[in-house]
Amino acid sequence: MPDYLELVKRIKLRDDHAFDILYEDTKYSVFSIIFAIVKDRYVAEDLMQDTYMKMLQAIHQYNGKAKFKTWLLTIAKNLAIDYYRKNAKITTIDLQLDEYLLPSHDDRSYEKLESEMYLNVLDIEERQIVLLKVVSELKHHEIAKIVGKPLGTVMWIYNKAIKKMQKLGEEDSNA
Amino acid sequence: MRKSKLEKQLREDIRKIVPIEKPKFNLEEIIPVNEELKMHRKTSFPLPVLRTLAMVMSLAVVIILGITFSGGFGQQTTTTTTTTTNTTTTQTDTSMTQTTIPNPITDINAKDYALPIITASQLSIGFSALIGTDLSLKLGDGPLLMDDYIDLVNYYMNALETSLSFNQSIVTPLVSDRIEYAYRIQMSSFNILNDSEIYELYYNVTKEDDEVIKMQGIVIWNDSESNFVGEYENESEEQKLTIIAYQSATLGDDYIKTEFEIEDAEQSYQIEVYQAKELISSSNIQIEIEGDESKISVEITDNDTVIQFEIKKELEDDTFEIKVSYEIGNLVTSEDGEMNVRIVYDEILDKYYYFYDVKSDDITKTYQRDRVLNSEPDTEELNFIIL
Numbered sequence: 001m002p003d004y005l006e007l008v009k010r011i012k013l014r015d016d017h018a019f020d021i022l023y024e025d026t027k028y029s030v031f032s033i034i035f036a037i038v039k040d041r042y043v044a045e046d047l048m049q050d051t052y053m054k055m056l057q058a059i060h061q062y063n064g065k066a067k068f069k070t071w072l073l074t075i076a077k078n079l080a081i082d083y084y085r086k087n088a089k090i091t092t093i094d095l096q097l098d099e100y101l102l103p104s105h106d107d108r109s110y111e112k113l114e115s116e117m118y119l120n121v122l123d124i125e126e127r128q129i130v131l132l133k134v135v136s137e138l139k140h141h142e143i144a145k146i147v148g149k150p151l152g153t154v155m156w157i158y159n160k161a162i163k164k165m166q167k168l169g170e171e172d173s174n175a
Numbered sequence: 176m177r178k179s180k181l182e183k184q185l186r187e188d189i190r191k192i193v194p195i196e197k198p199k200f201n202l203e204e205i206i207p208v209n210e211e212l213k214m215h216r217k218t219s220f221p222l223p224v225l226r227t228l229a230m231v232m233s234l235a236v237v238i239i240l241g242i243t244f245s246g247g248f249g250q251q252t253t254t255t256t257t258t259t260t261n262t263t264t265t266q267t268d269t270s271m272t273q274t275t276i277p278n279p280i281t282d283i284n285a286k287d288y289a290l291p292i293i294t295a296s297q298l299s300i301g302f303s304a305l306i307g308t309d310l311s312l313k314l315g316d317g318p319l320l321m322d323d324y325i326d327l328v329n330y331y332m333n334a335l336e337t338s339l340s341f342n343q344s345i346v347t348p349l350v351s352d353r354i355e356y357a358y359r360i361q362m363s364s365f366n367i368l369n370d371s372e373i374y375e376l377y378y379n380v381t382k383e384d385d386e387v388i389k390m391q392g393i394v395i396w397n398d399s400e401s402n403f404v405g406e407y408e409n410e411s412e413e414q415k416l417t418i419i420a421y422q423s424a425t426l427g428d429d430y431i432k433t434e435f436e437i438e439d440a441e442q443s444y445q446i447e448v449y450q451a452k453e454l455i456s457s458s459n460i461q462i463e464i465e466g467d468e469s470k471i472s473v474e475i476t477d478n479d480t481v482i483q484f485e486i487k488k489e490l491e492d493d494t495f496e497i498k499v500s501y502e503i504g505n506l507v508t509s510e511d512g513e514m515n516v517r518i519v520y521d522e523i524l525d526k527y528y529y530f531y532d533v534k535s536d537d538i539t540k541t542y543q544r545d546r547v548l549n550s551e552p553d554t555e556e557l558n559f560i561i562l
Binding site: 011012014015016019020023024027028031032035041045048049052053056057059060113114115116118119130131134135137139140141150151152153154155156159162165166169170 | 176178181182184185186188189190191192193194197198200202203205206207476479481483500502504505506507508509510511
């Protein structure tokens with residue numbers, strides 16, 4: 001695992017290589033936490049870009065008190081929640097408005113992942129924890145700090161989520 | 176779907192859609208200048224040296240199965256280092272097709288495939304077994320939750336060392352002396368108290384198709400017998416053995432199901448306990464061996480309580496270190512911590528022990544437990560102390 005404090009020092013000096021290393025080490029976590037909330041991979045990509053932009057703009061504000069990853073993932077989570085809230089309010093069907101909301105989806109190919117079927121049976125909290133555990137390979141106690149819940153609760157939620165997905169898989173194969 | 180398989184699929188699918196390259200930002204334009212933090216810019220960032228993976232095969236590495244038909248009834252090929260001598264046996268048998276069906280237990284690395292059968296049957300019979308004396312996880316009142324699980328960790332610590340240092344065979348094919356069963360093997364193992372135990376398997380095999388072989392038999396320990404049915408699948412990249420062990424005369428509502436898979440350098444077990452057809456407890460165990468490094472990951476779930484721990488033997492600065500990380504929790508309480516493991520030799524008692532130095536939050540303590548292997552580890556390799 002890289003030394004984040006050292007990386008942050010270098011990024012503050014606009015060291016592009018340091019940003020490379022940081023991105024490689026955090027991309028799965030950042031994407032996971034956003035995707036868990038917005039459930040759309042293209043929106044998640046865009047918000048991921050926004051996250052790193054915001055991180056860079058605020059890099060001088062990072063004082064090392066909290067773990068860097070926790071700080072970064074909080075930025076990602078907040079951006080995703082903002083997006084989710086903003087779009088959840090819109091209920092009327094307006095083609096022009098929909099185009100504005102989803103401007104570029106039409107020209108991107110979309111291959112449905114089997115995993116999306118499994119993730120769709122989970123609530124936001126379960127999806128966050130599952131993706132952070134499985135995709136980012138974080139330990140439960142690291143996830144507990146990110147999502148702000150006790151360790152035991154996070155372990156319990158994770159196992160409950162796995163059982164839900166396994167049950168879906170069984171129902172699917174019996175159908 | 177097995178938990179580890181589901182996790183793997185999710186990981187692979189989602190990682191596929193994560194953008195590989197970082198956004199193309201001009202840091203000069205985005206990051207404001209901070210005069211106080213100017214420092215001499217280095218031209219390179221020191222990266223940890225990548226470890227070179229050794230290609231040393233340990234005795235626990237999977238042998239790639241090439242299904243061949245055995246040449247006659249009773250002739251058994253085996254990869255164990257010691258075998259019994261009786262290679263020809265004539266038995267009157269009505270199903271001559273059995274002579275050409277490969278025996279999944281002895282035609283490949285018998286140890287790997289006998290063990291999950293033993294495991295499932297141990298649990299079924301009800302004595303100390305792979306996942307502990309009691310499948311229900313009760314959290315006690317000690318200063319550390321780990322107080323209640325250190326024996327479990329120690330069991331796997333022994334399993335890790337033992338599995339990597341087989342100097343003798345622990346699986347022995349024998350001639351079946353039960354007319355209803357074609358095959359028989361004897362296997363030695365040890366329980367959670369580190370006592371050695373002998374098991375005997377009697378079983379028949381039938382071939383479903385080119386990839387699937389079914390098994391049915393019994394496991395005997397002392398005077399206890401457990402029945403089992405099993406299925407062995409051989410696909411191009413992985414081999415899987417599923418065993419269901421039960422105590423009743425026929426498979427009913429109470430049983431233990433064990434799935435064992437081997438894929439590349441990784442072996443995994445999933446053990447599920449069913450009562451009245453309801454899943455009451457499950458365990459996942461993964462063993463990875465790569466070069467000289469190895470890892471056992473264990474997760475046990477019982478209703479709302481989960482314990483996860485990982486034992487790693489890694490090369491650090493040319494010395495092997497053994498470390499354990501763990502998490503225990505339910506809705507009420509939880510704990511996580513790390514342990515360094517030392518192997519200590521008592522010259523007076525001529526005995527080896529594991530010393531586990533645990534740190535969890537502000538609490539530190541050391542547990543001493545027995546080590547099964549009574550041989551000296553390579554002192555250049557392991558953190559080894561003589562008392």
